[in-house]
Amino acid sequence: MGQLKPSAWACARFGTMAADLLEAIPVALRRAHRxxxxxxxxxxxxxxxxxxxxxxxxxxxLVSAIGDHSGVRRTKPKGASYELVVIGEHNVILYPWRYGDDAHTRVEDKRMRLSEVRNNLLTLNPESPEPQLTLEHAELTEDDLASLFEEERRDAQSMASAGRAVVLAYASNPDAGLLRLFWGDAEKADEDGYLRWTHLEEISLRAADDGTDAGGIGARPLVPVGPDTAAGRFDQAPLEEPVLGVRPPLTSPDTDPTATPQPETGSDA
Known part of the structure; x- marks a missing residue:
């Protein structure tokens, strides 16, 4: 398979590593999915x-695929259980984000849950206030506390030295498998978690094709169904005829006297 050609934006962000990343990132995503x-x-x-x-x-x-390459270093955000890769002379952090589980929803319309790490990456302002003692710190010696706070300070400096963060936004689910993959420049638009994308482009998942299956356990389509596909649209089915009858007295127009009462439910998802 020939090497993919990176865009001008990708070359500006990652330099000579851009083409390698276009192939390595989908492969890492495929392995994570499996x-x-x-x-x-x-x-x-x-x-x-x-x-x-x-x-x-x-x-x-991602760390396994590109963390040991020349020009790549690793950093561990404060309080995180994972490492991030920082690429090239421009110190670009790659941050993956699973934005959805279908191929139809626009990534621009999705909200990101904003943790402290994500806030720092999106604003590139990782400077934190003076360390605050917690109950867990009470069991540590003064030397252990000093070592811990020094490690946190180094983490903050490491993130601060990064020039920017590039978000890897992907959609997948266990039934249909890998669906979409994007990368681009984003910043926090508001406190609700909506992002302002200044650049966004899709990465082909074909680069991840190593001859093994990266689908799911079901058989859902991996791409939106268009009007010209063989599958019918939901509004092409015949409409059911309404059943009309006499409403019993003392019942409101929107009440079914034979229905079983249902509790009210709601979701803030």
């Missing part, structure tokens, strides 16, 4: 909790 899918199948949950750990697997796979 790990998460194996956990999902083995655990047998009816929900996607086990698969949801793909984010942590991807951090590890």
């Amino acid at each position: 790990r998460a899918l194996a956990s999902h199948v083995e655990m047998g949950f009816s929900t996607n909790e086990a698969y949801g750990l793909i984010w942590k697997a991807l951090h590890e796979e």
Whole structure:
């Protein structure tokens, strides 16, 4: 397979490593997906909790794929259980984000849950206030505390030295597999987690094709169904005829007297 040609933006961000990243990143994502899918199948949950750990697997796979390359260093954010890779002379941090589980939703319309690490990366302002003691710190000696705070200070300086963060936004699920992959420049638009993308481009997942399956356990389509595809649209089915009848007295127009009462539910997701 020939090497993919990076865009002018990618070359500006990553220099001579741009083409290598276009191939390495999809491969790392494929490996992370297979790990998460194996956990999902083995655990047998009816929900996607086990698969949801793909984010942590991807951090590890990115470090494994490119962390030892010349011109790449690693940094561990304060309080994080994972490492990030920092690339090139411009010190660009790659930060993966699973923005969705379908191929239809626009990445620009999704909100990111803003942790301290994500806030620091998106604003590139990792300077933190003076260290605050916690209950866990009470069990440490003064020397241990000094060592811990010094490590946190070095982490902050390491992140501060990065020129910018490039977000790797991807969509996947255990049924359909890998769906979309993008990278670009983003900054925090508001406190609700919406991002302002100043540049966004899609990375082909074909670069991850190593002859093994990276789909899911189901058979859902990997791309949106268009009007010219063989599958019918939802509004092409015949409409059901409404059943009309006499409403019993003393019932409101929107009440079914034979229905079982249902509790009110809601979601802030």
